[in-house]
Amino acid sequence: MTDQFVQQAAATEPTSKTAAVVIGRNEGARLKRCILSLQDQVGQIVYVDSGSTDGSVAAARDLGADVVELDMSRPFTAARARNAGVAALPAECDLVQFVDGDCEVAPGWIDAARQFLAGHDDVAVVCGRRREQHPEVSVYNRLCDAEWDTPVGQALACGGDALMRLAPLRAVGGYRETLIAGEEPELCVRLRQAGWQIWRLDTEMTRHDAQIIRMSQWAKRGRRAGHAFAEGAALHGASPERHWVHETRRALVWGAGLPLALAVLALLLSSWALLGFAIYPLQVLRLARRIPSEQAFFTVLGKFPEALGALEFHMNRLRGRKREILEYK
CATH class of the missing domain: 3.90.550.10 (Spore Coat Polysaccharide Biosynthesis Protein SpsA; Chain A)
Incomplete structure (x- = not known):
């Protein structure tokens, strides 16, 4: 078209x-x-x-x-x-x-x-x-x-x-x-x-x-996106739609699960586990092979506010609460 x-x-x-x-x-x-x-x-x-x-x-x-x-x-x-x-x-x-x-x-x-x-x-x-x-x-x-x-x-x-x-x-x-x-x-x-x-x-x-001129605005927008991913997956995540299931999973793994696991390993086993955080710059380099490096960097960094938004949705869901609109302007 x-x-x-x-x-x-x-x-x-x-x-x-x-x-x-x-x-x-x-x-x-x-x-x-x-x-x-x-x-x-x-x-x-x-x-x-x-x-x-x-x-x-x-x-x-x-x-x-x-x-x-x-x-x-x-x-x-x-x-x-x-x-x-x-x-x-x-x-x-x-x-x-x-x-x-x-x-x-x-x-x-x-x-x-x-x-x-x-x-x-x-x-x-x-x-x-x-x-x-x-x-x-x-x-x-x-x-x-x-x-x-x-x-x-x-x-x-x-x-x-x-x-x-x-x-x-x-x-x-x-x-x-x-x-x-x-x-x-x-x-x-x-x-x-x-x-x-x-x-x-x-x-x-x-x-x-x-x-959007400040990182705080950008982070709020990412947090809102994470909330939307999680809520969309809760509504339509079953097959065949699988609506936003992968987006939610990526946000939670990269923005919450992986850093938490590395921190726990460092505390319980060895500080050498902190070297695992090198996976983040490696992920930026991997993405930069197909998208601009600036975009690749913020794609990886954006998983942290997205994970926060997704976790917030699930916490509110367990408590029977609904979050009011999250504005970034």
Whole structure:
């Protein structure tokens, strides 16, 4: 799938039947750019706000968006916000573009995605290329940009930005509102189980503004990912899906099990066991044979916050508790 879809896109579905749901909190100027990027591409824009204090609600209304303000006395999740946006759409809408408020939608993307769906009746979700707006600002932004660069074609899941058919989305019950992260892949598991496909096109879709400039932000993001891995595996880890089982296992082995085992061996047997920690730089070197060395280093280092998030999920699960959303901005 290439940019030919942008060039050949036709009005296969009336724009009035396509809406956009934007979610955000204190996104400032980024929210304005997001809404402006959608205005000529969809018939309706719904902005779902989660307790902003920076004037986002007024700004969205000034730009013509319908606004839904979430009741923040209930635990907030992005999944809950997206479901609230869908609930505000009129019955005549067939398609919805989901987008985070820190993203801009590329010109022509929605027409291209709509064209693809018109020719593929078994596809429920189509997404394209998400790029990082400022990868030069920090190593963490560059890591996000690399993370967005996933294979094109039929996929297992989408991210937060995607064009979806509303009928199958509603048929499977929408997003799972209790998830603090990883809600899109979990939704895609249920869609695929219902017989639908997910596709990624080699077409520019959105520009994302991560604004991750500190390691503490990056570590929180990794911790959230680990929590999502563990919760996703708990929900859909059985065969044939094995959803996020390997990701959870890698995080727990590399980020918790191995260092704990080496430390115990050093205490009980010999300090020579500490030499076993050399496996970490060796793993970086192994990964650097197929990905950039910077990315390889942070992939290995990232297993520690991921393990923390996974362990946190399992501890809370044993106690019958649910963790509230973990924000890194």
